Amino acid sequence: MKITFMGAGSTVFSKNVLGDTMLCEPFHDAEIALYDIDATRLEESYLLISAMNQSLNLGRARVEKYLGVEQRKDALRNADFVVDAIQVGLYDPCTIIDFEIPKKYGLRQTIADTLGIGGIMRGMRTIHVLKDFARDMEEVCPNAWFLNYTNPMAILSGYMQRYTGVKTVGLCHSVQVCVPNLLKKLDMPYTNEDTIYKIAGINHMAWLLEITDKKGNDLYPEIRRLAKAKNADHKHSDMVRFDYIDKFGYYCTESSEHNAEYNPFYIKAGRDDLIEKFNIPLDEYPRRCINQIEKWKALKEELMANGSVDFKRSKEYASHIMEAIVTNVPYKIGGNVLNNGLISNLPREACVEVPCLVDANGITPTYVGDLPLQLAAMNSSNIYPQLLTIEAAHTGSRETLYQAAMMDPHTGAQLSTDEIVSLCNDLIEAHTNAGYPIF
Numbered sequence: 001m002k003i004t005f006m007g008a009g010s011t012v013f014s015k016n017v018l019g020d021t022m023l024c025e026p027f028h029d030a031e032i033a034l035y036d037i038d039a040t041r042l043e044e045s046y047l048l049i050s051a052m053n054q055s056l057n058l059g060r061a062r063v064e065k066y067l068g069v070e071q072r073k074d075a076l077r078n079a080d081f082v083v084d085a086i087q088v089g090l091y092d093p094c095t096i097i098d099f100e101i102p103k104k105y106g107l108r109q110t111i112a113d114t115l116g117i118g119g120i121m122r123g124m125r126t127i128h129v130l131k132d133f134a135r136d137m138e139e140v141c142p143n144a145w146f147l148n149y150t151n152p153m154a155i156l157s158g159y160m161q162r163y164t165g166v167k168t169v170g171l172c173h174s175v176q177v178c179v180p181n182l183l184k185k186l187d188m189p190y191t192n193e194d195t196i197y198k199i200a201g202i203n204h205m206a207w208l209l210e211i212t213d214k215k216g217n218d219l220y221p222e223i224r225r226l227a228k229a230k231n232a233d234h235k236h237s238d239m240v241r242f243d244y245i246d247k248f249g250y251y252c253t254e255s256s257e258h259n260a261e262y263n264p265f266y267i268k269a270g271r272d273d274l275i276e277k278f279n280i281p282l283d284e285y286p287r288r289c290i291n292q293i294e295k296w297k298a299l300k301e302e303l304m305a306n307g308s309v310d311f312k313r314s315k316e317y318a319s320h321i322m323e324a325i326v327t328n329v330p331y332k333i334g335g336n337v338l339n340n341g342l343i344s345n346l347p348r349e350a351c352v353e354v355p356c357l358v359d360a361n362g363i364t365p366t367y368v369g370d371l372p373l374q375l376a377a378m379n380s381s382n383i384y385p386q387l388l389t390i391e392a393a394h395t396g397s398r399e400t401l402y403q404a405a406m407m408d409p410h411t412g413a414q415l416s417t418d419e420i421v422s423l424c425n426d427l428i429e430a431h432t433n434a435g436y437p438i439f
């Protein structure tokens with residue numbers, strides 16, 4: 001059994017996913033291939049994963065490292081599972097570009113990794129790399145599952161699902177933490193055994209459609225009451241999603257700082273009162289990047305202290321998927337898959353996030369049917385910019401990229417069509433000059 005981790009320099013994340021697999025009996029003797037283009041970060045991950053292999057797995061796995069484009073095929077060759085956690089262009093220069101150039105046009109963002117002009121550009125430059133991954137996988141590991149954790153999830157997974165022969169599912173931990181985090185914020189009781197719920201939609205905007213206790217009592221009336229009262233009572237970190245509950249009737253999976261920029265409602269030119277009212281953290285992702293860079297050295301020393309690593313299995317889906325496919329013991333996930341009618345009032349070619357069953361047959365998504373109309377409308381406002389971005393990456397059309405940005409709810413609400421074209425051109429030029437081409 002071979003597991004390849006693309007973007008292994010994402011050391012903390014590779015620690016979680018690969019540590020999880022080391023705690024699974026089927027993977028005790030696995031070959032683990034670590035791949036990155038950054039020699040320093042790759043070496044750090046190699047030392048950490050090797051230490052974990054000793055402390056968690058008695059050294060039974062074989063850990064190998066592969067650096068750069070020249071060794072990419074070797075990293076992928078004969079892989080059974082490929083985990084993708086790359087960040088093309090990193091914080092510096094690409095995230096800085098995605099935030100600073102839009103600011104010159106008066107366009108403010110919070111995270112800019114999923115939608116908005118920043119998410120669109122991140123998707124374009126990442127697909128530029130995924131095309132090469134896909135060609136290599138089709139050649140050297142055609143039967144492998146590609147487990148994509150990289151954002152923008154729906155754009156990248158949707159591209160792989162529509163335009164490559166690679167078996168792809170997109171994975172995000174926002175599904176499994178949605179309900180326990182919501183109930184905790186509202187001081188409502190939660191146990192995994194006593195709470196039954198259904199989530200479906202699109203990545204970062206999948207909807208908590210139903211939630212009951214084990215006796216079948218609907219918990220939503222109390223959730224709606226408490227969420228509205230909390231928003232009225234004091235400022236907190238989840239005010240946008242609690243406003244969703246009040247105005248649209250339902251809660252969604254990803255954080256308020258993300259969802260603040262997925263629509264035209266909360267971040268508006270000249271409306272700092274809304275930023276204040278909904279406690280929206282502008283420039284949040286650059287702030288996180290700077291903090292993570294500053295904390296990494298201390299964290300690295302802590303993780304590698306004494307040559308051993310303490311670890312408990314995480315909430316990430318990847319190891320559970322691998323285990324279910326290998327053992328044929330079923331496991332349920334929330335996966336990002338090609339719609340094909342699963343959510344019947346969203347486009348068939350969209351990448352949607354729905355409950356899926358995993359077993360030896362692979363990943364089988366379940367039928368959801370129609371979403372409530374207002375939720376389908378919210379999802380569709382994000383889906384069409386995603387589809388246009390995928391099409392722009394596939395065809396190499398600047399005009400289609402312009403149209404993706406024009407249809408983005410936040411960008412389109414702030415800028416004219418001519419301004420959007422100019423902004424796109426400035427971003428394309430800046431990324432290309434930095435060595436991370438969009439086309």
